[in-house]
Amino acid sequence: MANETEEQDLKDHKEPDHSRRNFLKNSGYAVGGLIVGGVVGSLLRSPNKSTTNNNNNGNTTEKAPANEAVNFNQALMHFTQEQFLIMEAATERIFPADDNGPGAKELGVAYFIDHQLAGEWGVNGREYMQGPFFKGETTQGYQGRLKRREIFDIGLQEMQNYSNKKFQKKFKDLTPEQQDTVLKAFETDEVKLTTISASGFFKTIFGSTMEGAYADPLYGGNGNMAGWKLKNFPGNQMSYTKIIEQDKFEKMQPVSLREHLPHS
Amino acid sequence: MATKLPKTDVVIVGVGWGGGIIASELTKGGLSVVGLERGKERKTEDYYMVHDELRYALRYEMFQDLSRETITFRGNEKIKALPMRSYGSFLLGDGLGGSGVHWNGQTFRFLPYDFEIKSKTIERYGKSKIPDGMTIQDWGITYDQLEPYFNKFEKMTGISGDENPLGGKRSEKYPTPPMKTTPGMKMFSDSCKGLNYHPYHMPSANLSEQYTNPDGIARAACQYCGYCERFGCEYGAKADPVVTVIPVAKNTGKFELRTHSNVRRILHKGGKATGVLYIDTTTGEEYEQPADIVVMTSYVFNNTRLLLMSNIGKPYDPKTGTGVIGRNYAYQVLKGAGVGFFEDKEFNIFAGAGSLGMCIDDFNGDNFDHKDLKFIHGANISYSQTGARPIQNNTVPPGTPTWGKDYKAATVKYANRHINVGAQGSCMPFRHHFLDLDPTYKDEFGDPLMRITFDFEDQDRELVKFMGAKCGDILKQMGADKVVANTELAPYEITTYQSTHNTGGVVMGSSPDTSAVNNYLQMWDTENLFVIGASAFAHNSGYNPTGTMGALSYRAAEGILKYHKNPGSLV
Numbered sequence: 001m002a003n004e005t006e007e008q009d010l011k012d013h014k015e016p017d018h019s020r021r022n023f024l025k026n027s028g029y030a031v032g033g034l035i036v037g038g039v040v041g042s043l044l045r046s047p048n049k050s051t052t053n054n055n056n057n058g059n060t061t062e063k064a065p066a067n068e069a070v071n072f073n074q075a076l077m078h079f080t081q082e083q084f085l086i087m088e089a090a091t092e093r094i095f096p097a098d099d100n101g102p103g104a105k106e107l108g109v110a111y112f113i114d115h116q117l118a119g120e121w122g123v124n125g126r127e128y129m130q131g132p133f134f135k136g137e138t139t140q141g142y143q144g145r146l147k148r149r150e151i152f153d154i155g156l157q158e159m160q161n162y163s164n165k166k167f168q169k170k171f172k173d174l175t176p177e178q179q180d181t182v183l184k185a186f187e188t189d190e191v192k193l194t195t196i197s198a199s200g201f202f203k204t205i206f207g208s209t210m211e212g213a214y215a216d217p218l219y220g221g222n223g224n225m226a227g228w229k230l231k232n233f234p235g236n237q238m239s240y241t242k243i244i245e246q247d248k249f250e251k252m253q254p255v256s257l258r259e260h261l262p263h264s
Numbered sequence: 265m266a267t268k269l270p271k272t273d274v275v276i277v278g279v280g281w282g283g284g285i286i287a288s289e290l291t292k293g294g295l296s297v298v299g300l301e302r303g304k305e306r307k308t309e310d311y312y313m314v315h316d317e318l319r320y321a322l323r324y325e326m327f328q329d330l331s332r333e334t335i336t337f338r339g340n341e342k343i344k345a346l347p348m349r350s351y352g353s354f355l356l357g358d359g360l361g362g363s364g365v366h367w368n369g370q371t372f373r374f375l376p377y378d379f380e381i382k383s384k385t386i387e388r389y390g391k392s393k394i395p396d397g398m399t400i401q402d403w404g405i406t407y408d409q410l411e412p413y414f415n416k417f418e419k420m421t422g423i424s425g426d427e428n429p430l431g432g433k434r435s436e437k438y439p440t441p442p443m444k445t446t447p448g449m450k451m452f453s454d455s456c457k458g459l460n461y462h463p464y465h466m467p468s469a470n471l472s473e474q475y476t477n478p479d480g481i482a483r484a485a486c487q488y489c490g491y492c493e494r495f496g497c498e499y500g501a502k503a504d505p506v507v508t509v510i511p512v513a514k515n516t517g518k519f520e521l522r523t524h525s526n527v528r529r530i531l532h533k534g535g536k537a538t539g540v541l542y543i544d545t546t547t548g549e550e551y552e553q554p555a556d557i558v559v560m561t562s563y564v565f566n567n568t569r570l571l572l573m574s575n576i577g578k579p580y581d582p583k584t585g586t587g588v589i590g591r592n593y594a595y596q597v598l599k600g601a602g603v604g605f606f607e608d609k610e611f612n613i614f615a616g617a618g619s620l621g622m623c624i625d626d627f628n629g630d631n632f633d634h635k636d637l638k639f640i641h642g643a644n645i646s647y648s649q650t651g652a653r654p655i656q657n658n659t660v661p662p663g664t665p666t667w668g669k670d671y672k673a674a675t676v677k678y679a680n681r682h683i684n685v686g687a688q689g690s691c692m693p694f695r696h697h698f699l700d701l702d703p704t705y706k707d708e709f710g711d712p713l714m715r716i717t718f719d720f721e722d723q724d725r726e727l728v729k730f731m732g733a734k735c736g737d738i739l740k741q742m743g744a745d746k747v748v749a750n751t752e753l754a755p756y757e758i759t760t761y762q763s764t765h766n767t768g769g770v771v772m773g774s775s776p777d778t779s780a781v782n783n784y785l786q787m788w789d790t791e792n793l794f795v796i797g798a799s800a801f802a803h804n805s806g807y808n809p810t811g812t813m814g815a816l817s818y819r820a821a822e823g824i825l826k827y828h829k830n831p832g833s834l835v
Contacts, residue, residue: 094667100676121323127350128334132704136346139339139757143346180668187666206667214654215318231679233614233654236315239487240615247447249610249680257313 073220074111077118078149083156084110085172090159091209093179101230102223109212112221113152116208122149146196148204154193155186155201162191216257228254236260266541266550272298272520273828275540275555277527277570278562280362281810282796282817284505285417286559287513288479289821295828296518298553300542302526303328303359306506311498314491317653321494326366328356333707335565337758339719341582341696347705347713352759354766355494357563360523361506363764364810368493368618368650369469369502371423372807373414373815375629376407376432377641381803384630385640393640395723397695399585399592400640401802404774404835405783407432410815413822417814418467421503422475422483425467430625443472443486448611448683449622452647455741461626466646467811468619469503479512490651492618502618525551528709530558530574530793537576537793543709557824560770560795561817565714567799568699568769573711576790577770577780580698582717588780590699592771593716594804596763597689597724599753600643600731603682604744605661610680613652621648627687627734628806639726643687643806645734652679659684661746685738687731690806691767692723699769719756728753765809767801772816774835784823784834785816791833796820 076084088110097103104110120126124147136143146154159182163171167178174182185191186202193201212221214228216236222228228235235254243250274290276283279301287297319325328334330350338345357363377384380402385393394400415435425438442465445453449465456463470486477483486501500507513519522544529541531552539554560567571577571589580590623646625631634640659682660674702715729751736749773779776788785800787793796817798809805812823834 095672096669098669098672100673103672124331124350126324126329126331128330128347128705129349130347130705134344134346137339137343139755139759140337140346141352141757141759142349183667210658211318211322211655216316219318228654230676231654231657232610233679237489239489240612241444241485241487243612244444244446244488244615244620246612250612257316260312260315 074108076114078122079114084114086156086159087113089172089179090183090205091212093176093183094206094209095213102226104209104213106223107213107227108221108223109209112212112215112219113208115220117149117152123147151196151201151204154196158191158193159186218257225254225256266552268552268554271554272296273555274557274559275300275553276559276561277540278362278566279360279505279510279521280357280561281364281505281814282561284509284513285814285817286561286796286821286824287519288509289818290824291513291516291518293825297513298555299519299521300525300527300540300553301360301521301523302545303523305523306360306365306496308498308500308507311496314495314498315489317655321653322655324351324355326359326494326496327351328358334713336702336705336713336715338717339755341717345702345715348758353762354764360510361504363563365496365504365506366494367810370619370808371418371421371467371469371811372644373432374805374807374812377629378805379403379405379407379410388630389634398723399693399695401773401778403802404772404779410819411435413815413818414811416818417811420477420479420508421469422471422477423467423469424472426465428464428625429462430631438467440472440475443468443470443617443620446620446649448647448649451742452622452685452738455738456624458741459737461624463622463624466619466621466623466648468617470617470619471501477508481508481512483507486617488615488617488620490614490616490653493650527570528711530570530576532574532576532790535790537790557792557828559824561797564766564769564797564799567795567797569701569714571770572701576793577787579700582696582698585695588778590769592693592768592802593697593699593718594691594693594767594801595718596765596804597691597720597727598686598762599750600687600689600728600735602685602732602735602739602747602749603659604739604742605678605746606681607745611683613649613680616649616651618650620650621646627731637726637730639723641690641692641806643689643727643731645685645687645731645738647683647685662748683739683742683744685735687735688806689724689727689731691804693768693803694721720753725753765804767798767804767809770795770799771802772800773802782835785820786823786827786834791831794820794824
């Protein structure tokens with residue numbers, strides 16, 4: 001069913017897909033009229049649109065429609081505003097803006113985490129959450145009954161409590177150095193918590209920060225693919241056959257998954 | 265009450281590599297086959313959005329839903345086993361094609377030594393070389409007997425490679441030439457040659473060029489896109505069951521595939537399997553599928569679990585060392601590894617393929633003298649360029665802060681300035697490593713979960729110490745400015761990814777006392793029941809298991825066709 005819909009979407013679409021056509025031509029993917037491999041076959045029949053150049057001549061940039069200047073993705077599905085502000089400040093300390101490029105705040109990492117918590121990941125939807133619950137050895141992994149949303153709710157409140165106690169201010173109002181002190185106290189379990197593990201919570205927000213910095217921008221983080229640009233990661237390219245044997249490092253304009261769907 | 269369906273010649277449980285190969289070979293041989301797959305249908309068109317590290321690599325899109333079924337784990341019998349609540353150490357397959365869809369495609373042949381490991385170890389070093397509790401055994405088949413089936417699997421998948429200078433004898437060359445050689449691979453190769461080792465291209469199911477296999481299946485060449493492991497291939501370039509054997513089975517008109525069909529019991533009467541009991545997970549209805557021959561082709565854990573739940577074969581008892589179902593569980597020992605940092609050189613390591621690499625077998629199997637070493641067997645040492653994706657690629661030199669400004673700067677700097685060399689260590693079975701049914705935790709139907717009792721041994725720690733140093737030597741020779749070699753092995757833990765190379769539980773051999781299946785993977789005591797998979801491995805070698813598993817599947821298929829004509833024990 002999904003496929004028929006997709007076919008229809010593609011048929012309705014008018015502009016030819018230069019990047020994919022070029023890719024197919026240049027890669028010799030269609031050999032003597034024989035097309036092998038399903039996705040590529042459907043691309044040939046039903047071209048879609050791409051504004052991004054896949055062929056690395058470096059002078060095509062993304063053209064966002066004017067109405068995308070406002071990012072409607074930047075609203076909250078799970079966090080309260082207070083939680084969001086703690087998260088935004090904490091992730092910026094974990095992944096700060098520096099000479100290399102933007103930090104977590106500019107990349108939208110806190111929005112990414114909010115959106116992830118609102119979905120299946122936030123409720124451990126595909127994880128085994130049946131009892132009985134026992135503490136277990138560290139080699140046996142997480143054995144708690146709390147779901148990620150609940151862990152974030154508790155963890156962020158505890159960060160706020162610790163900030164208030166130690167510095168008499170909310171986490172977001174602390175100096176960067178004070179914020180680091182709080183994060184360090186969680187990372188090293190200097191903060192003693194009873195319901196969750198402080199270091200476990202720190203690991204979770206650290207992991208989520210890296211995900212938010214580097215996941216495809218479709219999830220709300222990695223704004224403008226700036227996270228990828230930091231690492232010279234070219235995102236989602238169709239093929240690297242031309243450069244795979246090359247000695248010289250190849251810098252390319254990254255491509256996101258958005259380019260794999262038609263947008264009128 | 266289960267609805268009883270019309271009888272078929274053969275029913276297979278799980279449609280991945282094992283099921284796909286069995287289905288294609290048996291239907292070509294004229295048999296009617298019903299394939300029961302608990303997951304969903306899959307096709308190449310599903311991978312339009314596959315270049316998504318978060319969804320596929322970190323949210324485990326293609327893997328078994330653990331909320332429905334997981335395994336439990338403990339390091340030893342004194343500890344209470346607890347469920348693997350989220351993914352870590354290994355990733356269980358699900359859906360049509362199983363783990364065969366999201367593998368890397370590294371397709372090795374186990375060494376001649378592997379199949380006769382016990383005899384050959386004793387012959388060269390004496391009985392005392394095998395420590396107490398290590399339950400290695402010969403596999404009841406030799407490399408030479410299995411060679412034609414390796415060849416068959418490699419031709420079906422179109423493996424790209426050049427000959428392993430230290431491997432078993434080959435009857436034919438690989439069907440396609442090796443993959444391309446990246447600068448890092450060339451450095452590894454030159455370095456190994458400088459050390460008098462024998463480098464060769466990692467045998468690859470990613471396809472170096474367009475290929476049409478003996479079944480007439482045509483596939484395109486790999487584009488080195490860097491999304492193989494944990495991902496499906498959007499080009500159909502990577503060999504997987506969905507783009508190779510399953511369509512061949514379907515084209516015969518003799519294969520009926522039923523997805524969302526979860527088998528809960530193998531039915532049997534008077535020493536013969538009579539069929540299987542399964543649940544249609546979309547409706548919750550139960551069905552009985554009678555068959556003349558039952559072939560179990562699911563993963564290691566479910567092959568073992570279904571036999572135990574169905575009361576087939578004698579369960580393994582670690583106290584007495586008797587019984588066979590659940591015996592000789594083994595894994596893979598991967599911590600012997602090194603990383604080299606290069607200050608002035610950047611590599612295009614964002615590009616790659618699952619099986620793009622160079623490797624050596626100078627320290628694998630018994631290719632080197634173990635007289636003065638406190639371990640047997642060894643590891644394949646390799647540099648592979650599988651695609652360094654940005655969330656998971658944050659390798660930094662030791663001493664770097666764990667987060668913040670300096671951490672960020674180091675991850676950015678070294679993102680493309682490091683090379684990993686790793687050893688894929690073999691894993692020997694021990695009397696106290698085994699699989700059985702968990703007494704506490706249940707799956708979504710109320711059936712007991714599989715319980716793993718496993719930890720690393722001195723054998724493994726010695727192996728890691730040795731291999732880690734070798735990896736470091738190779739990196740130094742490659743000219744890295746800073747080399748960090750890991751030579752330590754901590755206790756086995758379930759939380760960080762290591763390898764999805766679980767083996768054993770329904771092992772093959774030449775005696776019903778120490779094996780569950782013969783060398784056609786036919787159950788000793790239930791002759792019309794075949795159990796296909798790496799569950800048959802009596803130990804795990806220093807290689808990825810799929811090549812050997814594929815060869816055993818082809819041999820089993822031949823056995824099943826023979827059995828169908830002439831029932832009885834095949835050996």
